[in-house]
Amino acid sequence: MKNFKTLQWIGDADGFLELTDQRKLPAEFTTMKCTTVEQLFDAIETLAVRGAPAIGVAAGFGICLAAQETDKLKISDALKHIEKRADFLAKSRPTAVNLFWALEKMKESARDFAEKNPNASLDAFKNHLLACAQEIYAHDVEMCAQIGINGEKFIPDNGGILTHCNAGALATAGNGTALSPIFEAQKKGKKFKVYADETRPLLQGARLTAWELQQAGIDVTLLCDNMAGALMKAGKVNAVIVGADRIAANGDAANKIGTYSLSVLAKAHGIPFYIAAPSSTFDLNIKTGAEIPIEHRHADEVACFAGLITAPKGIKVFNPAFDVTDAQNITAIITERGVIQPPNEQNIRKTICR
Amino acid sequence: MKNFKTLQWIGDADGFLELTDQRKLPAEFTTMKCTTVEQLFDAIETLAVRGAPAIGVAAGFGICLAAQETDKLKISDALKHIEKRADFLAKSRPTAVNLFWALEKMKESARDFAEKNPNASLDAFKNHLLACAQEIYAHDVEMCAQIGINGEKFIPDNGGILTHCNAGALATAGNGTALSPIFEAQKKGKKFKVYADETRPLLQGARLTAWELQQAGIDVTLLCDNMAGALMKAGKVNAVIVGADRIAANGDAANKIGTYSLSVLAKAHGIPFYIAAPSSTFDLNIKTGAEIPIEHRHADEVACFAGLITAPKGIKVFNPAFDVTDAQNITAIITERGVIQPPNEQNIRKTICR
Numbered sequence: 001m002k003n004f005k006t007l008q009w010i011g012d013a014d015g016f017l018e019l020t021d022q023r024k025l026p027a028e029f030t031t032m033k034c035t036t037v038e039q040l041f042d043a044i045e046t047l048a049v050r051g052a053p054a055i056g057v058a059a060g061f062g063i064c065l066a067a068q069e070t071d072k073l074k075i076s077d078a079l080k081h082i083e084k085r086a087d088f089l090a091k092s093r094p095t096a097v098n099l100f101w102a103l104e105k106m107k108e109s110a111r112d113f114a115e116k117n118p119n120a121s122l123d124a125f126k127n128h129l130l131a132c133a134q135e136i137y138a139h140d141v142e143m144c145a146q147i148g149i150n151g152e153k154f155i156p157d158n159g160g161i162l163t164h165c166n167a168g169a170l171a172t173a174g175n176g177t178a179l180s181p182i183f184e185a186q187k188k189g190k191k192f193k194v195y196a197d198e199t200r201p202l203l204q205g206a207r208l209t210a211w212e213l214q215q216a217g218i219d220v221t222l223l224c225d226n227m228a229g230a231l232m233k234a235g236k237v238n239a240v241i242v243g244a245d246r247i248a249a250n251g252d253a254a255n256k257i258g259t260y261s262l263s264v265l266a267k268a269h270g271i272p273f274y275i276a277a278p279s280s281t282f283d284l285n286i287k288t289g290a291e292i293p294i295e296h297r298h299a300d301e302v303a304c305f306a307g308l309i310t311a312p313k314g315i316k317v318f319n320p321a322f323d324v325t326d327a328q329n330i331t332a333i334i335t336e337r338g339v340i341q342p343p344n345e346q347n348i349r350k351t352i353c354r
Numbered sequence: 355m356k357n358f359k360t361l362q363w364i365g366d367a368d369g370f371l372e373l374t375d376q377r378k379l380p381a382e383f384t385t386m387k388c389t390t391v392e393q394l395f396d397a398i399e400t401l402a403v404r405g406a407p408a409i410g411v412a413a414g415f416g417i418c419l420a421a422q423e424t425d426k427l428k429i430s431d432a433l434k435h436i437e438k439r440a441d442f443l444a445k446s447r448p449t450a451v452n453l454f455w456a457l458e459k460m461k462e463s464a465r466d467f468a469e470k471n472p473n474a475s476l477d478a479f480k481n482h483l484l485a486c487a488q489e490i491y492a493h494d495v496e497m498c499a500q501i502g503i504n505g506e507k508f509i510p511d512n513g514g515i516l517t518h519c520n521a522g523a524l525a526t527a528g529n530g531t532a533l534s535p536i537f538e539a540q541k542k543g544k545k546f547k548v549y550a551d552e553t554r555p556l557l558q559g560a561r562l563t564a565w566e567l568q569q570a571g572i573d574v575t576l577l578c579d580n581m582a583g584a585l586m587k588a589g590k591v592n593a594v595i596v597g598a599d600r601i602a603a604n605g606d607a608a609n610k611i612g613t614y615s616l617s618v619l620a621k622a623h624g625i626p627f628y629i630a631a632p633s634s635t636f637d638l639n640i641k642t643g644a645e646i647p648i649e650h651r652h653a654d655e656v657a658c659f660a661g662l663i664t665a666p667k668g669i670k671v672f673n674p675a676f677d678v679t680d681a682q683n684i685t686a687i688i689t690e691r692g693v694i695q696p697p698n699e700q701n702i703r704k705t706i707c708r
Contacts, residue, residue, distance in 0.1 A: 026666035164580075195672065198656065198665070200554060200578035206657070206665040214666050222665050223672040224554035224656055226518075226579035226612025230677035233614060258580025260587060261619060268618045302552065302578055303560070308660050311552070311560040311576050312380035312568050318549065318577040323584035 002169040002183065003215055004029070006054050009061050009134065013126035014068060017061045021048045022170055026211040037065050037085050044092035044099075051171020052245065053140050053278065056098030060133035062089045063106040067126045075125055079114040082129075083107055097246075098280065102136055137173045143278045144174030146336035151181030151241070151276050154332070157190045159238035162228060164197040165256035166208040167243025167276065169216075177276045178243045179209070181334065186218055194220045195231060199256060201301040201319065225258050232269040240266045244277040244333075251327030251343030252289025253277075257320050263329035272331040275343075279335050279352045289324035297321050356523040356537065357569055358383070360408050363415050363488065367480035368422060371415045375402045376524055380565040391419050391439050398446035398453075405525020406599065407494050407632070410452030414487035416443045417460040421480045429479055433468040436483075437461055451600075455634065456490055491527050497632045498528030500690035505535030505595070505630050508686070511544045513592035516582060518551040519610035520562040521597025521630065523570075532597045532630045533563070535688065540572055548574045549585060553610060555655040555673065579612050586623040594620045598631040598687075605681030605697030606643025607631075611674050617683035626685040629697075633689050633706045643678035651675050 007019045010033075017034040023046060024030055032048060034040040040062045043049050049058050066085035070078035086103045093099055109132040113125060155161060167178035175183045182194060194213055199205035206222055213220035223231060231237055240262055244253040253259075253275050266273040286292060299317035304310060311317075332341035338351045361373045364387075371388040377400060378384055386402060388394040394416045397403050403412045420439035424432035440457045447453055463486040467479060509515060521532035529537045536548060548567055553559035560576055567574035577585060585591055594616055598607040607613075607629050620627040640646060653671035658664060665671075686695035692705045 027663045197580070198554070200552070200580055203664050206669075210669050211666040214669060219670075221670040221672050222656060224579070224611070226551070226554055226615055227672055227674065227677075229615030229618055230611060230674055231672060233677070257578070257584060261580055261583030261615065264583055264622045265615060265618055268622065302576060305659050306662050309381045310557050312565040315560075315564050315568060316573075316575040318575050318581055318585060320581065320584055323581075323587070 002175055002212070006170055006173055007049060007058050007061070009064065009130065013064065013123065013130045017058065017065065019043055019049045019058065020170065022050055022208060023048050026207050034065065037062055037069070037089060040065060041089060041092045051166065052098040053143070053172040053177070054170070055093060056102035057137050057140050057173045059089055059099050059102045060106055060136040063103070063110070064126065064130050064133050067129050070122055073122070075114050075118055075120055075122070078122060078125060079110055082110050101280065105136065106132060140172055141174035143336040144172050144176055144180045147177055147276050147278070147334055148175055148180035148184035150336070150339055151274065151334035152184040152188060154239060154241070154272065154274055154334070155181050155185035155190060155192060156238040158192065160193045160195060160236045162195045162197070162231065162237045162240045162262070163209060164205060164242045164258055164262055165199045166204040168209055168212050170208050170212055171243070177278065178241045179213070181241065181276060182218065183216065186216070192219070194218055195237065196220055196222050197225045197228060197258065198222060199258065200225055204256070228262055229265050232265055232271060237269070237271055239272050239274060241274040241276060244275045244281050245322055246292050247275070247277060247282045247333065248286040248289050248292060249284045249345050249348060250288050251330060251333065251340070251345070251348060252292070253325050253327070253330060253333070254289060254292045254294070254322045255325065257323050260323040260325045263325040267329050273329060274332055274334055275325070275330055276334040279337050282348065282352050284349070284352070289326065292324055294323070295321040356529055356566070360524055360527055361403060361412050361415070363418065363484065367418065367477065367484045371412065371419065373397055373403045373412070374524065376404055376562060377402050380561050388419065391416055391423070391443060394419060395443060395446045405520065406452040407497075407526040408524070409447060410456035411491050411494050411527045413443050413453050413456045414460055414490040417457070417464070418480065418484050418487050421483050424476055427476070429468050429472055429474055429476070432476060432479060433464055436464050452634065459490065460486060494526055495528035497690040498526050498530055498534045501531055501630050501632065501688055502529055502534030502538035504690070504693055505628065505688035506538040506542060508593055508595070508626065508628055508688070509535050509539035509544060509546060510592040512546065514547045514549060514590045516549045516551070516585065516591045516594045516616070517563060518559060518596045518612055518616055519553045520558040522563055522566050524562050524566055525597070531632065532595045533567070535595065535630060536572065537570065540570070546573070547590070548572055549591065550574055550576050551579045551582060551612065552576060553612065554579055558610070582616055583619050586619055586625060591623070591625055593626050593628060595628040595630060598629045598635050599676060600646050601629070601631060601636045601687065602640040602643050602646060603638045603702060604642050604699050605684060605687065605694070605702060606646070607679050607681070607684060607687070608643060608646045608648070608676045609679065611677050614677040614679045617679040621683050627683055628686055628688055629679075629684055630688040633691050636702065636706050638703070638706070643680065646678055648677070649675040
């Protein structure tokens with residue numbers, strides 16, 4: 001089980017946010033304090049905290065830090081200040097949908113409080129906002145736990161499970177999405193091996209997933225992404241489980257680049273392929289994965305490593321951050337609201353819109 | 355076309371071997387002199403020269419360097435010295451079959467000369483050995499050229515070609531194996547794009563293939579290995595072409611790790627998958643790929659990068675250097691003796707044993 005906190009609020013409404021500094025993993029496990037909104041902005045932007053759910057939770061606490069700047073203001077002015085700071089924090093990462101969702105939720109709650117309690121003390125206002133941020137935190141933990149419970153049955157006892165990127169505890173306030181069923185299976189006493197793709201170019205699998213599984217005492221083996229096929233052929237993989245960044249109404253799922261290849265390989269080897277993601281990942285306004293915009297990132301992520309040149313100068317690079325796995329390659333989608341199997345529009349709406 | 359020499363002998367029998375120092379690519383293009391057998395041993399061991407054919411050719415010239423150490427010896431003693439030095443050079447890399455083949459060929463030729471000309475001058479002996487090493491060199495260049503001619507028709511005009519690792523000019527004395535048809539297609543005026551997998555963990559694709567294609571003025575794009583599936587799905591790949599390290603009698607082919615995954619992905623997308631390799635790569639004593647021993651390499655190749663830790667300390671690593679692609683996933687095998695299509699035992703014997 002997770003034996004560290006991805007992030008936590010320390011103290012009362014005048015406290016601060018403590019983060020596991022993911023930039024330093026796996027060489028060093030350290031926590032960092034965010035006592036100002038600027039520090040949190042920097043932490044999100046530079047990936048000290050990452051993973052869509054974790055970013056959302058952190059942003060919630062960011063509003064508590066903003067509230068500490070409102071001393072001697074009237075509630076209505078404090079609200080205006082908070083809204084301004086929320087807009088600032090929203091610029092820390094452009095694509096993480098949970099960031100905007102959490103900030104919106106905090107602003108709404110602040111507006112609601114200010115409307116109903118125009119003469120309340122600032123302390124009461126700050127306490128209210130902290131309670132709201134803690135609720136987002138608790139909801140995230142609960143979402144992870146429920147995905148774990150719903151997905152545990154897919155973790156084969158005495159089997160091998162392959163995962164890609166980091167959809168683990170480090171990406172959430174709780175036990176993660178894709179890794180949560182694995183932690184749950186461990187709790188139930190199942191024995192299994194986890195194989196973690198290193199996940200080029202940014203090595204989230206090597207740096208983060210391998211680290212957190214090792215920390216949790218789970219038998220984990222690291223491999224390069226191009227070794228997954230050979231591992232499957234050798235009969236070592238009984239299930240693949242990964243997260244998702246956005247899922248279309250028909251079940252097509254965008255996730256970290258390399259996920260699509262894994263799904264094709266799993267299918268060719270008759271291995272079940274699972275996606276674990278909260279219901280908030282579904283975008284039912286989008287019919288198929290073809291409509292999901294794919295972010296293409298800077299060539300240097302591939303052509304350099306820690307400042308070292310690994311490819312010829314001026315080389316063209318294909319560097320999409322995500323790819324789309326067709327619903328037909330996905331055995332089931334595990335959500336906190338239930339398991340969608342097989343993933344199709346009808347089954348998705350039945351589970352997600354209930 | 356290739357505009358550099360992977361290796362070349364400079365001068366007469368008292369000359370030296372000049373190598374492109376592949377350890378410094380792509381950051382720096384430099385050549386290095388090997389004037390002693392020890393220097394060449396070190397160059398092979400530390401991958402300044404690499405690629406099975408290139409290592410064999412270099413070893414041939416290594417015997418010419420050994421012959422320079424025989425001054426004032428009788429021919430029979432010079433022969434003994436050369437045999438001893440060949441045994442030393444054979445220890446530079448344990449698995450490259452061409453290394454042993456070339457050294458054996460040089461020893462045989464030396465023995466033959468010494469037997470027939472016991473009273474010849476040492477100069478005549480050295481000249482004979484240089485001629486023999488140059489013959490190995492020329493044979494390699496010719497083998498590459500013929501693979502290029504035989505494989506050129508598979509390079510789609512206005513298409514995209516994906517390759518993996520480096521089976522290029524840098525791996526041979528000539529234009530390479532998998533890249534030779536690409537250079538030949540360029541000569542014929544075909545327009546196409548080449549996509550080069552970076553090839554983790556040692557990045558031969560990024561460091562070497564991307565470099566030599568860029569040098570040759572070929573439109574080349576680098577990608578991480580896990581992006582190949584997304585690239586195929588996007589319709590950018592019309593053919594895959596790679597080399598091989600060992601091919602069984604039934605056509606199963608061992609090549610750089612990741613090749614098998616590519617073959618499965620190509621099949622799923624209806625993309626032809628070609629292997630280009632000299633006839634010397636076939637091991638007809640081995641019935642299927644299951645009998646090919648797979649070298650597993652050190653964990654640090656995956657868990658570290660240029661001395662930097664990229665994975666948690668003590669992590670278990672799956673790091674096979676090669677995988678085996680089933681004959682049924684291979685559209686054709688391109689050799690200097692002809693194209694084997696489809697690859698099966700009968701077609702292989704017909705082409706290779708003629």
